[in-house]
Amino acid sequence: MAKNLTGTLQIVTANRLRDGQVVFLTRSGEWTSDIARAAVARDEAAAQRLLAIGTVAAAESRIVEPYLTAVREDGDSVVPVSLRERIRAQGLTFAAISADATRYL
Amino acid sequence: MYRYDEYDHAFVAERVAQFRDQVRRRLAGELTEDEFKPLRLQNGLYLQLHAYMLRIAIPYGTLSSKQFRMLAHIARRYDRGYGHFTTRQNLQFNWIRLEDAPDALADLAKVEMHAIQTSGNCIRNVTADHWAGVAIDEIEDPRIWCEIIRQWSTVHPEFSFLPRKFKIAVTGSPNDRAAVRVHDIGLRMLRDEQGEPGFEVIVGGGLGRTPMIGKTIRAFLPKQDLLSYLEAIMRVYNRYGRRDNIYKARIKILVHEIGAEEMRRQVEEEWEQIRGGALDLPQDVIDGIARHFAPPPYQVQPVFAPETERLRFEDRDFALWLRSNVVPHRQPGYAIVNLSLKPEGAPPGDSSAAQMDAVADLADAYSFGEIRVTHEQNLVLPHVAVADLPAVWRGLVRIGFATPNLGLVSDIIACPGLDYCALANARAIPVAQRISTRFADLARQHDIGELKIKISGCINACGHHHVGHIGILGVDKNGTEFYQITLGGHAGDDVSLGSIVGPAVPADQVVEAIESLVDTYLKERRDGERFLDTYRRVGTAPFKERLYAPA
Numbered sequence: 001m002a003k004n005l006t007g008t009l010q011i012v013t014a015n016r017l018r019d020g021q022v023v024f025l026t027r028s029g030e031w032t033s034d035i036a037r038a039a040v041a042r043d044e045a046a047a048q049r050l051l052a053i054g055t056v057a058a059a060e061s062r063i064v065e066p067y068l069t070a071v072r073e074d075g076d077s078v079v080p081v082s083l084r085e086r087i088r089a090q091g092l093t094f095a096a097i098s099a100d101a102t103r104y105l
Numbered sequence: 106m107y108r109y110d111e112y113d114h115a116f117v118a119e120r121v122a123q124f125r126d127q128v129r130r131r132l133a134g135e136l137t138e139d140e141f142k143p144l145r146l147q148n149g150l151y152l153q154l155h156a157y158m159l160r161i162a163i164p165y166g167t168l169s170s171k172q173f174r175m176l177a178h179i180a181r182r183y184d185r186g187y188g189h190f191t192t193r194q195n196l197q198f199n200w201i202r203l204e205d206a207p208d209a210l211a212d213l214a215k216v217e218m219h220a221i222q223t224s225g226n227c228i229r230n231v232t233a234d235h236w237a238g239v240a241i242d243e244i245e246d247p248r249i250w251c252e253i254i255r256q257w258s259t260v261h262p263e264f265s266f267l268p269r270k271f272k273i274a275v276t277g278s279p280n281d282r283a284a285v286r287v288h289d290i291g292l293r294m295l296r297d298e299q300g301e302p303g304f305e306v307i308v309g310g311g312l313g314r315t316p317m318i319g320k321t322i323r324a325f326l327p328k329q330d331l332l333s334y335l336e337a338i339m340r341v342y343n344r345y346g347r348r349d350n351i352y353k354a355r356i357k358i359l360v361h362e363i364g365a366e367e368m369r370r371q372v373e374e375e376w377e378q379i380r381g382g383a384l385d386l387p388q389d390v391i392d393g394i395a396r397h398f399a400p401p402p403y404q405v406q407p408v409f410a411p412e413t414e415r416l417r418f419e420d421r422d423f424a425l426w427l428r429s430n431v432v433p434h435r436q437p438g439y440a441i442v443n444l445s446l447k448p449e450g451a452p453p454g455d456s457s458a459a460q461m462d463a464v465a466d467l468a469d470a471y472s473f474g475e476i477r478v479t480h481e482q483n484l485v486l487p488h489v490a491v492a493d494l495p496a497v498w499r500g501l502v503r504i505g506f507a508t509p510n511l512g513l514v515s516d517i518i519a520c521p522g523l524d525y526c527a528l529a530n531a532r533a534i535p536v537a538q539r540i541s542t543r544f545a546d547l548a549r550q551h552d553i554g555e556l557k558i559k560i561s562g563c564i565n566a567c568g569h570h571h572v573g574h575i576g577i578l579g580v581d582k583n584g585t586e587f588y589q590i591t592l593g594g595h596a597g598d599d600v601s602l603g604s605i606v607g608p609a610v611p612a613d614q615v616v617e618a619i620e621s622l623v624d625t626y627l628k629e630r631r632d633g634e635r636f637l638d639t640y641r642r643v644g645t646a647p648f649k650e651r652l653y654a655p656a
Contacts, residue, residue, distance in 0.1 A: 018132060019202035020156035061134035064152060082584055084523060088154050092524045094535050097457045099186020102504040104451035 014063035036077035125207035149220025160223040165233035166194035170465040177461035228258035235479040247277030268346035269354035309360030312566035320365035332384040337376035401473035406438025410492035425509040444484040454482030522562030529562035531579025531586040572596040
C-alpha cells in the first residue's frame with residue numbers, strides 16, 4: 001500500500017535504528033513514537049526541510065529510511081491519510097495473543 | 106532428528122559472533138544502512154512496519170520439544186510473547202529489537218537453530234511433507250534428502266548470489282503434501298519399474314505475481330544422482346536466469362521462456378559434465394544421515410484402545426476432532442495428530458509462548474518429543490499412541506489447538522498482511538478472522554467439507570492464494586482495501602491455479618462473498634463432491650452469477 005497519498009499536510013516518519021520502533025520527527029528535531037507531537041509541514045518547501053533533517057538523522061544512524069507521509073488534522077493530533085501509515089502509527093488492527101494466554105480472546 | 110555435528114556447531118556459532126559484531130558496528134554508526142541491510146537479511150532480520158522481524162529456519166518443519174521451548178523463551182524474552190508460523194514452515198517473530206537480535210540468535214544456536222537462508226537470493230530453507238516419516242503412503246522419509254540438500258546448499262559459494270531466491274520442496278510420497286509443483290524445484294518420490302525409489306524432478310513452478318505450475322524435466326532420477334542433478338539445474342539457472350528485471354528473475358520465467366524441453370536439454374548437458382563426481386555421496390554418508398531420521402522407539406500398542414473408542418461415542422467434539430484432525434500412522438497403534446492453529450476468530454498460525462510450552466510438554470509426554478510445522482500454518486504431533494488420543498485431545502482443548510477444522514473452511518492460510526508487512530497492500534489476518542467467525546459452526550463446517558481458503562495481502566502471494574480453492578488477494582484501490590477472489594486453485598497432485606471470478610470486492614463485503622460462494626457450491630454439489638470437485642464440474646459461471654447478482 002502506498003506510503004503517501006496526495007495531501008498538503010505532511011510529516012516525516014521512520015523506524016528507530018536500535019529497535020525498529022515507528023517514530024515521527026518533532027519540531028525540536030527529536031524522534032517520538034507519539035504522532036501528536038510530529039512536526040507538520042504545511043507546504044512542500046517545509047516538507048523538504050523536515051525530510052532533510054530526517055536524512056541527516058539517518059546518516060547519523062539514529063533512524064532508518066525517513067520519508068514524508070500525508071496527514072490530516074484531527075483535533076490536537078494528526079492522522080495519516082493512508083491505511084498503511086495509520087497502522088504504523090496506531091498499531092495492529094486486531095488484538096494479538098499475549099505471552100501467557102492459552103486461548104485467543 | 107538431525108543433530109548438529111562439530112562443523113555445524115562451529116559454523117552457526119561463528120555466524121552469531123560475526124553478526125554480533127556487525128550489529129555493534131551498525132549501532133555505533135560504523136556501517137551505513139546500505140552496508141548493513143544485506144548482512145542482517147542474511148541472518149533473517151527484516152525491517153517491517155512496526156519493528157524488526159526475525160524469520161527463523163525450521164528445516165523441513167521438524168522441531169524437538171527442546172527447540173520449541175526455546176522458541177517460547179525467545180518469544181517471551183525478546184518479543185511480545187508470541188510467534189507466527191508461516192507457509193514456509195518457518196517461524197517469524199514480529200517485534201524484535203535490533204540490539205537484542207544477536208542474543209536471540211545465540212539462544213537459538215544453543216538448540217541447533219538459526220535464521221540463515223531465510224532471506225536473500227540463495228537456496229532457501231528446504232520444505233517437506235509435514236507427515237514425513239509417519240505417512241502411510243510414504244516411500245521414504247524425504248527429510249533424509251532435505252538434510253542432504255541443506256548441507257549442500259548452506260552458504261554454497263556458487264549459489265549465494267542467484268538471480269533471485271530459490272525454494273525447493275520434497276515429498277517422500279507419491280501423494281503431494283508439500284506443494285512440489287509450485288516451487289522452483291519440486292522433488293516427488295516414486296519408484297521405477299524395478300521398484301527402486303527415486304525422484305520426479307519438477308522445475309519452474311511458483312506463485313507470486315506470475316504463478317506457474319512446474320514442469321517435469323525428468324520423470325525419474327535415481328536418488329544417488331540427486332545432488333549432481335540439482336547442481337546442474339542451479340548452474341543453468343545461475344547462468345541464464347534474468348538479472349535485469351526482478352520480476353522476471355525466478356527460474357519459472359526462464360523455464361517459461363525457453364520451454365521445458367530446452368531446459369531439460371541444458372540441465373542434462375550440464376549434468377553430463379559433473380555427474381559421478383564429488384557430489385555422488387558415499388552410501389555410508391547417506392546412511393549416517395538416514396540414521397538421524399530413524400523412527401522413534403515405538404512400543405507395541407493396541408490398535409483398538411477402549412478408552413479412545415468410548416470417548417468417541419460419548420463426546421461429539423472428540424469424535425469430530427478424530428475425524429478431521431487425526432490421521433492414520435504407518436506404525437500400527439499410533440496416529441498422527443494435527444494441531445489446528447486456527448481457533449475461531451484467531452490470527453492464523455499464531456502461537457503464544459504459553460501455548461508453545463504446552464505443545465512441547467505434550468510432545469514430550471505423547472510424541473517422543475517431536476513436533477512438526479506445516480505449510481498450512483498448523484502443527485503436528487507425529488507419533489501419538491491411539492490409547493493416548495483422549496489425553497492429547499484434552500491437552501489441546503486446554504490451549505485452544507483442538508478445533509476440529511483441519512482442511513475445512515476456517516482452516517485458513519493468511520500471510521501477515523498490512524498489519525505487519527512492509528510489502529503488503531491490504532490486510533489479510535482480519536479478513537481471515539472474520540471468515541473464521543462467520544463459519545464458526547463446526548457442524549456446518551463439516552457439512553461443507555474440504556474447502557481451503559488462502560489469503561494474500563499482496564501479489565507476492567505468501568498466502569498462496571493462487572492455489573486456494575477460494576483464493577483472496579488484497580489490492581489497494583486509491584487507498585482503499587479491495588479483495589480479488591479466485592476459484593479452483595489447488596496445491597495437490599492435481600494442481601491448478603485459481604481463476605479470477607470477477608471484479609474485486611470491498612473489504613466489508615468479503616465475508617458475504619465467501620458465504621455466497623459456499624451457498625452456490627452447496628446448491629450445485631452432487632453426492633460426495635468437495636468444493637473443488639463441484640467447481641471443476643460446473644466452472645465459474647454459477648458462482649459468478651450469484652456473487653454479482655444485484656441485491
